[in-house]
Amino acid sequence: MDVDIPHPADQDVELLPADAASPPLAKRKRIDGPVTNGTADVLASPVDQQASVFSAHQPPQWQQTIEKAINAIVSIRFSQVAAFDTEEPTTSEATGFVVDAKKGLILTNRHVACAGPFLGEAIFHDHEEVDVFPVYRDPVHDFGILKFDPAKIRYMSLTEIPLAPSLAHVGLDIRVVGNDAGEKLSILAGSISRLDRNAPEYSDMTYNDMNTFYLQSAASTSGGSSGSPVLAIDGSAVALQAGGSTRAATDFFLPLDRVARALKYVQQDKPVPRGTIQTQWTHKPYDEVRRLGLSESTEATVRQTFPGEVGMLVAETVLPKGPASAFLEEGDVLLAMNGEYVTKFVPLEEILDSSVGKAVTFWIQRGGEDLRFDIVVQDLHSITPDRYLECGGAKLNDISYQLARQFCIPVEGVYVAEPAGMFRLDGPDHGWIISSVDSKPTPNLAAFIKVFETIPDCERIPVKFFSILDVHTKSVTVVPAERHWTAFRLAVRNDITGLWDFTDLGPSPPPRELKPITATFATLDQSLGAAANLFQSMCKVSMYLPARIEGFPKSRKAGAGLVIDAERGFVAVGRNIVPFGMGDIELTFADSIIIPAQPVFFHPSHNFAIVRYDPALVGDTPVKTAPLSDKKIKQGHRVNLVALNHNLRPVSASTQVTDITAVTIPYSSTPRFRAINFDAVTIDTPLGQQCSAGALADAKGKVLGLWLSFLGERTAAGHDSEYHLGIGIESVTSVLKTLQQGSVPRLRGLAVEVTPLQMSQCRNMGLKEEWVARVEEANKESRVLFLVRRTECGSATAKVLKELDLILSVSGKVITRVHEFDDERDEEVEVVILRNKVEMTLRVPTVEFDTEDVKRVIFWAGSVLHEPHRATRLQSQQMPSSIYVSARAKGSPAYMYNLMPTQWIVAVNGKPVQTLNDFVQCVRGLPDGSYVRVKVVSFDLVPGVISIKLGLHYWPTCEVVREPSESSGWKRINIE
Incomplete structure (x- = not known):
């Protein structure tokens, strides 16, 4: 059965709590650097306080204008829920204003109305909220029209702001009224300084306007003010706020000529005709146009026809295979269309928009030569x-x-x-x-x-x-x-x-039946000795992870695996490559054969997993079982590093074991698997830090240890640290024997993470000399004891052992090596500890470790929920519930309403929930578009309540559960 995960792993999925930053779209609307907040006069929310606020901050002649306008201005909170065209999924806020109160039409920017799927609401000045959706977004210009139901506004009188594009002129005193820098409503003053600025270029790979003039002012708007009306003193809108620069207090306003035209079509429920010849024009002053070959006589004629003009339109980009590609060239100067001189963008677009499917005669001048072409106008919507x-x-x-x-x-x-x-x-x-x-x-x-x-x-x-x-x-x-x-x-x-x-679009054809393939391994330099044969026991391992669970930061991983039983198809691989069971695992043998594999074992604390493939699928390929040594690797041993490097090419080097010691891999702020309680092997060659994985072998080619990459902490720069270390092969062989017998390995031990402590520190903690002597007697090579660094929250062990307990002995044996904590057989053991300088003997329960962890995942409102995995339990003092937020998708309701990763959900609509079953029962049947009140507890145990508006059309509720009987091993269950 197909699983159909609703949130792909490589999608923009957030694993870490996001900082409260400026809205994402605010950065896009500014050019030349990051957004800077402008100074804004914030209006008081209560309507009866408006007059005093206006009189304090506005000239008297503007007071009445703004009081009337604010009831038509709305704050827009929205998400583009999926990546589309130039836009990524995002959540932001902006401004709009009512232009038709009867039909419920709001004007805003195109980058607010979104090119892709949109979910949003408008909040009016009296804090009434209504759903809005786009009914038109222009293919080129930065404006869109949203629709709402006017009947849902019950507590205030709806007003609208008329559009008056003809009133715009240089020196006009204006006010930009909108949601500036995330504030509810702000008023910024300025005056129009320019009417003929070419459309600003924000950046590549994003939305940019073209074929229009922009107005320029110095109102110092910032993020959230997109879509604000630019008001004249009579209360009409003369432009639409669209963008700005951070190098100066400069703002760019979209003129409303084409907006007013489009609005009339939308008001009549008609499509808006838009034409194009796939050519971008730019306005250049006469001095530049003359350098392109404009003749003196033509310039004189144009100047006489348009006395106030200072330039003309020039073809900047002519798209290949477009309607104009066979006629126009870059640098052509536009003279006339259909016999009428054209020097501005508005008449250019008027002719194109009214001529879709028809031929338009273009008169251009190229290097002083007059040329005329008949070009058929294309429907602009057809290429949008x-x-x-x-x-x-x-x-x-x-x-x-x-x-x-x-x-x-x-x-x-x-x-x-x-x-x-x-x-x-x-x-x-x-x-x-x-x-x-x-x-x-x-x-x-x-x-x-x-x-x-x-x-x-x-x-x-x-x-x-x-x-x-x-x-x-x-x-x-x-x-x-x-x-x-x-x-x-x-x-x-x-x-x-x-x-x-x-x-x-229907189910896929079933997978083809896999057939055996035989290949040969490349011949390597025999100077490598017996170690060269180990490459016939190595394979490339790649994994695709379809959902972000257990805090793992990647969706694809690749490395090397070691075949530890070729007859049964067992391969040992690092948990940095195969972290958990949800996903697709592929093995590549001899750089020739790619076959699937299934996970069979995950070590709960050591950095390895075991996967299994069908040996029949490699045919007669000479895949060999790696010879595993029964000896322990020691400090000073000469070994051969046999591995695949970062390019997954075979490399080998003779080296020496420099140290074997218990190490502590730093934990990440987002809990995810990391190896604990193990002895790390380090070697004397920099090649080890360049290898994805491999083996450490003796002179006879027998494997003494695995060389693996270990996932560590996330740095302040947002990168994930990786460490390259070795582990003794004895950790693998003990598990392999059980698997070879057809049984599932069952591991039992103390549910703690420990860290080594030197004798000098132990003495300062109150350790008696008799224990120092016993440690020296027990271990001639290393004199350490182990401190309980963390206990696993909720475990039986944690009810007895505490953090910072110094463990002296377990079952009468002095513990001086970390591997001595492994595989306790008894359900309860006697542990002697030192706590607060007091020696204590305790009966401590052991636990049977879950070697698979997460087996059920719920996708709700764009969040990924599952029971707290072991890394979470090790890093937490208490578990508020068993409903853990592992990740959230950008553009989703979870992202929009701040349901954070690493939180726990403890109540839904006032009803306490503790388990995933509780949660499912509470959210089942909730209607789309309804608000859900969710009580959460942060990872730092700070409670809070948020309201999340469901968007079930795009983010349906479902769960994926581990079902070994299914082809993928997982099964999707829809939750109505």
């Missing part, structure tokens, strides 16, 4: 994507005119809006365009769907692609077709409902 495909964990759409224009490429190809899952391609960077799948061309999304729906699940297929940032370099990669974890469905925009309607 209105659908996306969910496939293999990624989101794909037809490339847009927006992106094609920025990089001057044809408007064709399938764009990877969210590079996740099987279409992560060459890393997480954005900008990939897929040109073919399985050697079949994919010029558009329809062709892509037709190709992909015939590909069996798990089939390995070639994908050709290139980066929009480097169109010269073509790339190809082979990926496994993934249809069992994630959906294969099409989302199409519906401007009537405001939702994107999903269509399931």
Whole structure:
């Protein structure tokens, strides 16, 4: 059964609590650097206080204007719930204003109305809240129109702000009234200083306006003010706040000429005609146009026709394969269209918008030569994507005119809006365009769907692609077709409902039956001796993790594994590569054969797992069982490091064991698996730090230890630390024997994390000399005891042992080696400890460790919930509940309303919940769009209450449970 995980692992999923920062869209609307907050006059919320606030901060002539306007201005809180075109999933806030109170229409920016799926609400000045959805977002210009139900505003009179684009002029005194820097409502004063600024370029790979003038002012707006009305003193809007610069107190306003036209069509429930010839124009002053070849006579004619003009329109970008590509060139100076002189953007667009599907005569001048062309105008909406495909964990759409224009490429190809899952391609960077799948061309999304729906699940297929940032370099990669974890469905925009309607594109053809393949290993330099044969016992291991659980920070990992039983197909691999059971594991033998594997064992404290493959699938390939030594690795031993480096190429080096000691891997603020209670082997070669994994072998080629990468802490810069260390092979052999007998290993011990303490420190803690003598007698090589660093919250052990207890002996044996804590057989042991300088003898219960941990995951409102995994229990003093927030997806309700990772949920709508079953019973049947009151407790045990508005259309509630009988080992269950 397909699982259909609703939140792909490579998607923008947050594992760490987010800082309360400026809204993400605020950064996009500013240019030349990060957003800076402007100075704003904040309006008091109570309506009866408005007059005093206005009189204190505004000239008297503006007081009445603003008092009337504020009832039409709204704060917009919204999410784009999925990556689409140039935009990533995001949550932010902005401003809008009512332009039609009867029909419930709000004007705001395009980057607020979102190119992709939108969820949001508008909050009016009296704090009434209504749902809003886009009914129009312009394909090019930075404006969109949202709709709400006017009947739901019950406590205030709705007003609207009229649009008056013709009133804008240089020197006009204005007020920008909106949600500045996240404040409820602020008033910023300024005056228009320019009417003919070319549209600002914010950055590559994001939305940029074009083919329009922008107005310029110095109002010092900042994040959250996007969509604010620019008011004249008569109360009408003369422009729409859109962007700004951080190098100066400069703001950019969108003129309202084309906005007013579009609004009339929307008010009549008609589509808004928009035409294009796929050409970007820019306005250049006469001195620059003359350098492009404008003749003196033409300039004289234009100046005479338009006495106030200072420049003309010049073709800046002409897209290949577009309507104008066979006629226009960059640098062409536009003279006239259909016999009428054109020097501004408004008449240019008036003619194009009224001529969709018709030919328009362009008169241009190129190097002083007059040329005339008849160019057929294309429907701009036809090259503006209105659908996306969910496939293999990624989101794909037809490339847009927006992106094609920025990089001057044809408007064709399938764009990877969210590079996740099987279409992560060459890393997480954005900008990939897929040109073919399985050697079949994919010029558009329809062709892509037709190709992909015939590909069996798990089939390995070639994908050709290139980066929009480097169109010269073509790339190809082979990926496994993934249809069992994630959906294969099409989302199409519906401007009537405001939702994107999903269509399931059907099940995939079943996976092909795997057949045995035989290969040979490459011949290596025999100077490596017996160690060279170990490469026939090594394989590459890769894992795809479809959901972020247990705090693990990656969605893909790759490294090396060691075949420890070729007859049964057992492979030992580090838990930094295979951290848990949810996911797809693949093994590559001899760089030739790729076969699946299943996890069979995870060590709860040591950094290794064991996976199993079908030995029949490697045919007669000479895969060998690695010879495992029955001797323990010692300090000073000469060993051979036999490993795969970071490029997964075989390397080997003769070296020496420099130290074997108990180490403590630093823990991360987001709890995730880390090795504890183990002796780390270090070696005398820098090559070890460059290897993903391998083995430490003696001169006869017998394996003394595993060389592994260990996941450590997350740094302040957001990077995950990794350590490269060895562990003795005896940890693996003890488990292997049980697996070879067909049984599941059962490990029992004290549920604690310990750290070594030298005798000098132990003495200072009150250790008596007789114990020092016993330690020296018990271990001639190392004189340490172990301090309880952490106890596992909720365990039987934690009820007796406490943090900072110094363990002296267990069952009468002095414990001086960390491996002596492993595999206790008895359910209760006698432990002698030193606590607060007092020696105590305790009967301490042991626990049977769960070697799999998380077996059930709930996806709710964009959050990932499961029972606290062992790393959480080790880092916590208490468990407020068994409902732990592991991650949340950007753009989801969980992200929008601040349900943080590492929190616990303890109540839903006032009802206490302790287990996942309790939670499911509380959220089952809750209607879409309703608010859910959730009580949470932070990782630092600080309680709080948040309200989360459900968006079940995009974020349905479901659970995924471990079911070994299923093909993937996991089964999805929908929760209605």
